[in-house]
Amino acid sequence: MNSESVPDNEAVESNLDFYISYAGQDRLWAEWVGTTLMEAGYTIELDVWSWLPGDNVILAREAALRRAKRVVALCSNRYFGGGFTEQEWTAVMAAAGRGQGGRLIPVWIEDLQVGQLPDLLQSVQPIKLFQIAEPEAKDRILNALAGKVGPSGNSDFPGSAARYQRSQTGARLPGTHPRPAVWRVPLRNPDFTGRDDLLVSVREALLRGSPGVAILQGPGGVGKTQLSIEYAQRFAADYDTVWTIAAEQPDLITAQLAELGVDIGAANAVADAQTAASAALSALRDRQRWLLIFDNVEDPDHLLPFLPAGQGHTIATTRLGHWQEIGHVTAVEEFSRSESKAMLTSKVTGLQDADADAVAAALGDLPLALAQAVGVLQAGLPATEFLRLLDGQATKLLSQGKPRSYPASLGASTILALEKLSASHPAAAELLHLCGYLAPEPVPAVWFGRPFTRSENAPPLPTDIFEATHAFNQIRDLGLARLDQNGLRVHRLTQAILRDHTLQNQTAYLQAVIALLSTQTPPDNTSPATWPQWSQLVPHLLATDLAAAEDRLRSMACAAAHYLLLSGQTDAALTLTTTLHSSWTRNLSPNAPDTLMMAQFLAHAIFDKGDYALAAKHQRETLARRRETLGYDHPDTLNSANDLGVSISAMALMGEATLLNQDTYERRRRILGDDHPDTLTTASNLASTYREEGRRDEALALNQDTYGRLRRQLGEDHPHALHSANNLASTYDDAGRRDEALALHEDTYERRRRVLGDDHPDTLTSANNLGGMYHDMGRRDEAKVLHEDTYERRRRVLGDDHPDTLTSANIRAMILHNLKRRKEALELLEDTYRRRRRVLGDDHPDTIRSSHNLATAYTALGLHRLARRVASSKKTGESKSPKQKKRKGR
Structure with missing residues (x-):
């Protein structure tokens, strides 16, 4: 951003007087300043930054700077806690510096040292609002900002204005009100990290609602309870009554509300629980500034009888259910990776960034698991050993580090939910156990609608899609997995606990996984139409032990490697093919068909990474082995010959490439026929070598024939047809047929963007x-x-x-x-x-x-x-870049 990107005329035309930039923990300050300015007739907009070490918390959004005439920055230690740079402040000051007195107004809400501020901000006179009474604070900010009378009309302030006008109490100046007299909230978690965006979402949902009801929904261990506690602690000054209710057992809610009724003086201590609870709810309906937190509600029907009306706020945390008609639902997800690493490195002395990243990845960024990991790592266990133990002893390992701020360890809460599922829906529990041996990616219900072989000792899994979707719902409703249109997704830590829990029956579940996956192979991995199916299947296939896999899984692994290559996922393909070729060479033999197929795809991946010489080395070896074991005319041998021709052509060994391509082409025509896609692949490659040797008439004729056949056989959008179209367009260009070349290049480019994506x-x-x-x-x-x-x-x-x-x-x-x-x-x-x-x-x-x-x-x-x-003494040839690509593959 620079001053030229924010023209004066845009600022003049804006109807927004102030843009308030603040740190998330200073939200109450932002509301007070915003309400104060609105009451004076100004229009405002709030912004908030989530910050962690390394985040940039100072740069205001460009669009807001364009809309706002002035920017109010609420300065605190938290506001300057991120990794802002002098360059970023320079940009802000440049954007904010136009107009009389400048557009950036720093407002100190706590005592700061001038040295904490960026150099450019040290010369700007601040408005100081800390440690003074509310009337004086209002006078200071309004007098300092006076000079232009704000326009009248409706404000953009998100929700608060209407509420405070309705209650006639106004926003409270933070720091001037003690903690509520009626207060039952668990102790604040001193390790609470990040989540400012979620807290702001909850705050705005509560302010906008009438009454304000916010639902925090997510699976176990993501920090819903911790988020509700942090909200209560952070916004305590805005409430007179805050009361937390353990709601997992609905029969106990009444008694806890009865205690509230006694505490607020609405009921006598000797009254029965039902009478006292009713009195509490009746009293809240007539009061303002109260917050009820119902923690771990299992069903919306359990909450409805206890929702007070009126001008207070209610937060409910839940793993499950459909809550959209009750209140605003905020999905609570895992930490971001930066939040996970910040938590680990701030609590575990000496933990390196790379180790923190590895631990966070292994734990799937689950807040509870990270908190437990901190306890284990703080005890001196190296990160590498932690990761090793996590693979086979997750439940025992994580139970060693149970934090005080969580009521139960992840393993204990997961096993408890699993026992409930087993008692009420045994088939769903078995399906969940099976998911423990798959990848932490969506498992589609449609997989269970396809018949697969079940061994005698196989678990009783769903036999059709309806049973599967019913089981999925039961699993989701106990918060043991997430469910959406893509399928059931079980968190990797839940999977580890499930594997621990089913260790004695591991063989049966692994056999069931193989039987299930073996029926899911899409029919054609060369067609992009099947790639979404492959995308769903491959993570689960890779989660199995492919190194020691049986025949049917090895065949699927080869097809999966080919899919990864064709879809442009070269790094994943290289990792897979390297691992499997090495293990299959040891466990099978170097000449086994599956080993040689994986060798072919390994060379293909090496070529796609750009190492043509190494790819050719592997391809020569594979070709020699296939010729020896299968013969010169076997289709697999011809696959290797085709790929070797591509590599040596890329190395500019054109004479050898042309001879090999001609031989492969003639053999494929004789064995497979003129119209077979493999024959046409080699025809396209041969046409390319003709063109590069200057044999343009032969190249043009062969390219035209090949393109026509591929369009008829596979369709215009098939990658093989598009490859041929690209080569034909370049040959047209060489022949001086510019109009045809341009039209075909443009058409091919647009089709490839649509079919393959912009980055393929x-x-x-x-x-x-x-x-x-x-x-x-x-x-x-x-x-x-x-x-x-x-x-x-x-x-x-x-x-x-x-x-x-x-x-x-x-x-x-x-x-x-x-x-x-x-x-x-x-x-x-x-x-x-x-x-x-x-x-x-x-x-x-x-x-x-x-x-x-x-x-x-x-x-x-x-x-x-x-x-x-x-300068080279050799001919440089044409200065154009190579326009044609050869096609590898089967």
């Missing part, structure tokens, strides 16, 4: 080629935008050293050179040249192209000696 490597290839065409046709602005976007996406998706990224880097450097940004261009060209020499070698055409471009840049800067040194 194939989409980025089309973007690169289309950008090249735009440049050659004089559409330089469009080319620049497309190339720069492609370069940034390739860096993020493929990495800085990938040959495709280096192609984009070279193009970007030349764009900078043409824009006369010569020094930037030179730095990028030098870096690209170094990387290409290391990745591709000195003799690769792309490296030679880089040397030529670098020499040109040196010459333009008058560095002739350097230009002569780097």
Whole structure:
């Protein structure tokens, strides 16, 4: 943000007088300041920042700065507790500094040291509101801000104004009112971390409601109770009565309300519980500034009889149920990773950031589990040992660190809920046990609608989709999992506890998992239409022991690896193929069909990562093994031959690539037929090598024939057809048929974006080629935008050293050179040249192209000696980037 991004005319046209920026824990201060300003006729808007170490808490949102004439910053130690930088304050001051007296008004709500403030803020006179009475505080802020009379009309203040006008009590100045006289709230958790966004959501839900009812909903261990306690403690000054009720057993609610009735003087101590509870609710209906917290309500019907009307607030925490008609529902989720790490590193002395990240990931960022982990790690257990024990002894390990602020350990509360489920719905309990051996990802109900083989000792699982959805609902209603349109999702810590609980029957559950997954293989992993099904299946497949898997799972693992490759998930594919190829080589044999299939996909992944030479090395070995064990004409052997042709072509070994592609093409035509997708894959690759050798007529004829056949066989949107379309468009371009080339490149790019996504490597290839065409046709602005976007996406998706990224880097450097940004261009060209020499070698055409471009840049800067040194004596060929890609695969 800078001053030019906030033009004066926008500020003048704004109807918003003040934008109030504050730290979440200072919400009551923000409400008091906001109400005070509104009563004086100003319009306001509140903002809040959630902050943890490393967060930026100072920068105001650009849109708000545009709307607001002035910005009020409520300054406290908490406000300056984040990782703001001097540059960020400079931006704020630049945006806020226009107009008489400046637009940024610091309001101190507690005593601060000037040294705590950013340098730019130290010169701004603050308004100090701390340690003074409320009338004086109002006078100070209104007098200091006077000079413009605020417009009349409705305020944007979120909810509070209407409430305070209705109650005629106004907002209370924080610090001037003691804790409520009627108070039953558990002790505050001193380790409470983050959650400011949730607390603000609860606050606004309560202020807007009439009466205000906020429902905190989420599974066990996410911190619902802790959140309700923190709300009560943080906003205590705004209430006269705060009362917490343990509501898990509905029969005990009446007695706890009766105690409240006696405490507030609405009932006599000798009255019966029902009479005293009714008196308490009746008294609350006539009072203001009260808060009831019903903790762990199991059913909305248990709460309804005890909801007072009137101008007070009610919070209910619950794992389950449908509450939308009762109050505003706030979903309480796990911590963010930054919140998890902040909690761990602040409480465990010496815990490294990487270890904290690993522990948080293993615990799924569950607040209760993290609190228990703190207790264990504080006892001196190394993080690495903690992670090892967590895998097989989660219940015992976490019970060692039970925090005082939680009523029960995660293991105890989970087992208790599981026992309830087993007693009322045994089949649902068995399904939940099974989920303990799957991934912590959604399990679709439709899986149970497909018949699968069940062993004699298999658990009694649902036999159709209706039984499955019923079981899902029972599991969800006890807070043991989340349920949505994608399926049932069990938290990884709950899974660990379930595995501990079912250790004696582990074999039966593992066999059931294999039987279930074996029936879920989608029919075709090359079609994007099936990829959502693969996306659901693969995490669960990877959660099984594929290293020692039986035949049917090994076949699925191979298909899953192929899916990961085709869908552009190269890192996941490389990890999977590396692990399984190594283990299957040991456990089966190097020549076993599944081992060789995984070897093929391993080489494919290595190629996609940009290491063409290493990929070719693996492919030569796999081809030799398949020729020896399967023969030269076996389809698997031809798969290896096809892939090797792609790699050696990328290495610019064109003579060898053409011969191998011709042989593979003729064999596939004879064995599989002219129209088989594998035959057409090799035909497209052969056409590419023809083009790169300058045999353009042959390339054009073969590309046209291949594209036509693929469109008929697979459809225009199939990735293989789009690959062929890309190659044909580039061949049209070479042949001077620019209009046809442009139309086909544009169509292919848009189809790939729609079918594969903007970040898929194939989409980025089309973007690169289309950008090249735009440049050659004089559409330089469009080319620049497309190339720069492609370069940034390739860096993020493929990495800085990938040959495709280096192609984009070279193009970007030349764009900078043409824009006369010569020094930037030179730095990028030098870096690209170094990387290409290391990745591709000195003799690769792309490296030679880089040397030529670098020499040109040196010459333009008058560095002739350097230009002569780097200039290659070899032909540089065309300066265009490669436009065609070869297709690997089966």
